[in-house]
Amino acid sequence: MWALRAAVRPRFRLFPLCCSRTAPRAPAPSFPARGLAAVGRGGPGNLEGPWGRGRGLRADGGRSCAGDDEEEPEDADEDAEEELLQREPLLPAGTQRVCLVHPDVKWGPRKPQMTRAEWQVAEATALVHTLDGWSVVQTMVVSTKSPDKKLVFGKGNFEHLTERIRRSPDITCVFLNVERMAAPTKKELEAAWGVEVFDRFTVVLHIFRCNARTKEARLQVALAEIPLLRSNLKRDVAHLHRGGSGSRYIMGSGESFMQVQQRLLKEKEAKIRKALDGLRKKRHVLRRQRTRREFPVVSMVGYTNCGKTTLIKALTGDTALQPRDRLFATLDVTAHAGTLPSRLTVLYVDTIGFLSQLPHGLIESFAATLEDVAHSDLIVHVRDVSHPEAELQKASVVATLRGLRLPAPLLDSMLEVHNKVDLVPGYHPTEPNVVPVSALLGHGLQELKAELDAAVLKATGRQVLTLRVRLAGAQLSWLHQEATVQQVDVIPEDGAADVRVVISHSAYGKFRKLFPG
Ligand SMILES: Nc1nc2c(ncn2[C@@H]2O[C@H](COP(=O)(O)OP(=O)(O)OP(=O)(O)O)[C@@H](O)[C@H]2O)c(=O)[nH]1
Numbered sequence: 470m471w472a473l474r475a476a477v478r479p480r481f482r483l484f485p486l487c488c489s490r491t492a493p494r495a496p497a498p499s500f501p502a503r504g505l506a507a508v509g510r511g512g513p514g515n516l517e518g519p520w521g522r523g524r525g526l527r528a529d530g531g532r533s534c535a536g537d538d539e540e541e542p543e544d545a546d547e548d549a550e551e552e553l554l555q556r557e558p559l560l561p562a563g564t565q566r567v568c569l570v571h572p573d574v575k576w577g578p579r580k581p582q583m584t585r586a587e588w589q590v591a592e593a594t595a596l597v598h599t600l601d602g603w604s605v606v607q608t609m610v611v612s613t614k615s616p617d618k619k620l621v622f623g624k625g626n627f628e629h630l631t632e633r634i635r636r637s638p639d640i641t642c643v644f645l646n647v648e649r650m651a652a653p654t655k656k657e658l659e660a661a662w663g664v665e666v667f668d669r670f671t672v673v674l675h676i677f678r679c680n681a682r683t684k685e686a687r688l689q690v691a692l693a694e695i696p697l698l699r700s701n702l703k704r705d706v707a708h709l710h711r712g713g714s715g716s717r718y719i720m721g722s723g724e725s726f727m728q729v730q731q732r733l734l735k736e737k738e739a740k741i742r743k744a745l746d747g748l749r750k751k752r753h754v755l756r757r758q759r760t761r762r763e764f765p766v767v768s769m770v771g772y773t774n775c776g777k778t779t780l781i782k783a784l785t786g787d788t789a790l791q792p793r794d795r796l797f798a799t800l801d802v803t804a805h806a807g808t809l810p811s812r813l814t815v816l817y818v819d820t821i822g823f824l825s826q827l828p829h830g831l832i833e834s835f836a837a838t839l840e841d842v843a844h845s846d847l848i849v850h851v852r853d854v855s856h857p858e859a860e861l862q863k864a865s866v867v868a869t870l871r872g873l874r875l876p877a878p879l880l881d882s883m884l885e886v887h888n889k890v891d892l893v894p895g896y897h898p899t900e901p902n903v904v905p906v907s908a909l910l911g912h913g914l915q916e917l918k919a920e921l922d923a924a925v926l927k928a929t930g931r932q933v934l935t936l937r938v939r940l941a942g943a944q945l946s947w948l949h950q951e952a953t954v955q956q957v958d959v960i961p962e963d964g965a966a967d968v969r970v971v972i973s974h975s976a977y978g979k980f981r982k983l984f985p986g
């Protein structure tokens with residue numbers, strides 16, 4: 470920063486010490502984005518709000534996921550919401566030795582673009598290892614022309630695969646690396662292989678369940694699960710009918726078992742949407758308050774595990790942030806206050822990471838959370854340039870952002886950060902306008918902060934001005950309140966001061982009106 474101080478004239482000088490717009494002196498605590506109103510109550514160094522409470526969860530309706538505490542319901546609404554979150558486990562408990570089966574589509578319209586089977590397998594393996602007690606004991610990459618067919622593979626390959634799985638007693642389940650598996654496919658594969666079979670949707674959903682902390686994130690996961698419950702319902706009803714144990718009509722209601730279950734599911738979906746709507750309204754109110762306080766918001770987006778949380782931690786010094794070497798470590802959108810060289814306080818929003826072929830329903834369910842990205846002043850796209858599939862990851866993130874229909878100026882002004890350069894000796898970005906950093910080692914952070922400063926000032930229409938104010942009046946304290954005071958040079962003989970401020974257009978307009986001349 471303090472190049473600014475070097476430019477000071479040899480006069481008596483004051484630096485702002487306690488204004489609400491200056492840097493928090495202690496590292497600011499993190500807080501869920503929906504709790505941003507707290508900023509308005511005492512500045513970012515003095516946040517209060519729900520982030521201090523244990524944000525535990527019962528993620529799978531019975532078995533709590535590692536590291537979670539129970540969250541106390543506060544009122545009847547919360548009780549009802551808790552009830553919506555009680556669900557059957559998606560995946561079996563305990564240690565699992567997984568056989569990863571990857572259908573390799575080498576030709577045709579379903580062939581994945583820009584990627585190779587080995588990286589898809591590596592990503593699927595990383596997903597499995599995210600689950601406590603789960604490990605991949607065998608990996609089988611099997612060619613197929615038509616992954617949409619009921620048995621996914623051609624006859625010969627399928628028989629060969631079945632024999633290999635059947636001959637391996639150490640395998641406890643199979644992860645079939647397809648986006649979604651139809652219920653009849655799952656049933657037939659399980660019958661043939663003699664173990665449970667899961668698709669990417671179920672595995673990712675389970676990880677989401679385990680990692681979601683806030684009520685909103687948990688409800689969003691519950692909403693994303695509805696299609697899965699629907700297809701399970703069809704399977705269960707077919708099973709009941711075949712077993713002859715399901716009565717076709719529920720006594721007196723005139724509804725079949727299937728209709729009752731579907732109705733209940735519809736009601737559940739409506740309740741979840743309503744609860745989410747309530748949270749969304751709260752979020753809107755809080756966002757309005759935040760806009761009034763005019764803290765610029767910088768959203769960090771990027772592929773999962775690229776280092777978003779680590780970078781925010783490095784930029785803010787927020788020790789509450791816990792980066793982890795696992796996919797989807799962050800599921801709750803949280804905001805963290807930091808200071809730029811101009812002394813401007815900004816809020817960095819940590820977001821859920823993206824994944825190529827992330828099931829659509831999941832992204833849609835998280836659209837409300839991602840609304841914060843749409844309402845930010847600047848988007849920073851963090852990339853892991855040490856990753857062999859860095860280009861594919863970039864394409865996947867950009868495509869997802871486009872799908873969110875963000876305002877064009879926001880997409881156009883996006884800043885790209887190349888992270889983990891410490892893992893690529895001699896790294897030099899080939900593209901212009903990108904900032905190379907190592908969030909872990911703290912390399913390149915000053916350059917990044919300078920870029921962020923310029924981009925935030927531009928995006929928010931703020932300007933750096935030097936204003937002459939009278940010391941006797943209220944101008945100086947008004948500027949401390951409504952702008953970011955960078956420097957005050959007192960001119961004793963005039964009873965005045967030259968004040969350098971970062972000020973928004975609207976605040977400057979108010980200043981001129983309040984203190985004409
Ligand atoms: N070597 C190196 N590792 C890094 C760097 N930045 C982050 N990491 C590591 O990458 C892993 C993931 O970091 P996170 O900050 O949790 O990544 P994220 O993008 O927030 O991940 P999700 O929340 O899961 O999407 C952690 O093990 C970090 O220590 C870096 O600059 N260099």
Ligand SMILES: [Mg+2]
Binds near residue numbers: 778792
């Ligand atoms: Mg994270």
